[in-house]
Amino acid sequence: DTGVSQNPRHKITKRGQNVTFRCDPISEHNRLYWYRQTLGQGPEFLTYFQNEAQLEKSRLLSDRFSAERPKGSFSTLEIQRTEQGDSAMYLCASSIGDRGPYDEQFFGPGTRLTVL
Amino acid sequence: DAKTTQPNSMESNEEEPVHLPCNHSTISGTDYIHWYRQLPSQGPEYVIHGLTSNVNNRMASLAIAEDRKSSTLILHRATLRDAAVYYCTTLSNFGNEKLTFGTGTRLTIIP
Numbered sequence: 001d002t003g004v005s006q007n008p009r010h011k012i013t014k015r016g017q018n019v020t021f022r023c024d025p026i027s028e029h030n031r032l033y034w035y036r037q038t039l040g041q042g043p044e045f046l047t048y049f050q051n052e053a054q055l056e057k058s059r060l061l062s063d064r065f066s067a068e069r070p071k072g073s074f075s076t077l078e079i080q081r082t083e084q085g086d087s088a089m090y091l092c093a094s095s096i097g098d099r100g101p102y103d104e105q106f107f108g109p110g111t112r113l114t115v116l
Numbered sequence: 117d118a119k120t121t122q123p124n125s126m127e128s129n130e131e132e133p134v135h136l137p138c139n140h141s142t143i144s145g146t147d148y149i150h151w152y153r154q155l156p157s158q159g160p161e162y163v164i165h166g167l168t169s170n171v172n173n174r175m176a177s178l179a180i181a182e183d184r185k186s187s188t189l190i191l192h193r194a195t196l197r198d199a200a201v202y203y204c205t206t207l208s209n210f211g212n213e214k215l216t217f218g219t220g221t222r223l224t225i226i227p
Contacts, residue, residue: 004159033214042203042217043160056214091159101148101167101207105215107159 002026004108006092012114013082020078021111025094032075033105034067035091036060043091049075050097082115089113118143118206125222128194136189136221138204143184147206150215151178151189155200160217163189163202199225 005024013019025032030051035043046065047057051072061067064082069075079086089112093105121139128134140149151163164171164178166187171178177190191198203220207213 031213035215040219042201042220043215045214045216048214093159095213097213100213102165103207103213104162104165105152105160107161109157110159 004092004094004106006090006108006111008111009109010112010114012116014116015084016081018078018080019082019113020076021090021092021113023075023077023092023094023108025074025092026106028096029094029106030072030097031095031103031105032069033093033095034075034077035093037089037091037110038087046077079113082113084115087113087115118147120204120206120218122202122204122218122221124219125224127224127226128191129226130196131193134191134194134198134223136191136202136204136223137186138188139186140204140206141185143206144208145184147208149178149180149184149187150205150207151176152203152205152215152217153200154203154220155197160203165207194223194225196225196227199223 007022033048034046037043049069064080067077089110091110093107095103095105118140150165152160154160166178179188201220201222203217
């Protein structure tokens with residue numbers, strides 16, 4: 001399968017713990033995006049990378065959130081000192097990145113985080 | 117990105133056409149209209165996009181109003197596998213690549 005993969009698929013943690021999610025984009029996709037989706041809502045943009053450079057961060061991304069894409073391939077999203085409000089589906093998407101408004105984003109299946 | 121407005125839910129009978137409307141009255145002249153859908157327990161998937169002219173692909177057709185303030189996604193013959201939440205969004209031609217999703221339209225297909 002050459003689609004976007006995310007691990008783990010589910011994560012249950014206690015409030016105050018740190019969690020890290022991984023996203024493996026489609027090979028040769030230069031852009032990688034992170035979104036968050038809560039129940040009944042559409043996905044909300046968090047941040048995106050062009051290769052290894054993080055180009056934009058949403059105001060939703062508090063200081064407890066950090067994302068990296070160290071070699072321009074896979075990416076990690078870390079949440080420190082988790083809060084119950086962090087419970088959501090975290091979606092990763094990738095795109096070729098050089099097609100402007102034609103750039104189709106391919107989404108992974110998401111990581112569902114539950115903070116107890 | 118332009119704000120989009122869609123009905124919360126729609127129903128359609130299987131094997132009949134479905135017309136999913138979207139209003140984007142604040143769209144700028146260079147914004148593209150994109151549609152994604154999200155099947156249950158999956159991430160969103162791209163459906164179609166357009167600028168001014170109507171567009172067709174293997175999944176659907178996109179009809180864009182002449183003033184571009186609204187568009188309609190057309191599924192020509194709905195199947196049970198088309199049951200999903202459909203999102204309409206816009207993308208600027210000037211590099212604002214992030215997708216802004218509303219709450220979408222939940223499409224139910226009646227067998």
